[in-house]
Amino acid sequence: MPDEEQIPIWFFIGGILVVYGVLILGWGIYELISPPPPEARVALYELRADIWWGAVMIAFGSFYCLRFRPGRGSAASASSSESTGAAQP
Secondary structure, three states: OOOOOOOOHHHHHHHHHHHHHHHHHHHHHHHHHOOOOHHHOOOOHHHOHHHHHHHHHHHHHHHHHHHOOOOOOHHHHHHHHHHHOOOOO
């Protein structure tokens, strides 16, 4: 079992951020296409915070998913160098 590679928690956090970002960005685009009536709008509706935050969450989530993706890192390179190296005395 020592050859098993653990998946970092940051990879899963990045995935959650991407999913939430897509949902929020999608809702923002939907509201951009069919806006709510003026009496139902929130304060500062014109800033389109949902579109901005959705894009920011997708960017950070993508960074985390790429940076901490399984199959890369020091554990994988160390185990491959041990298997190709000469026998230890």
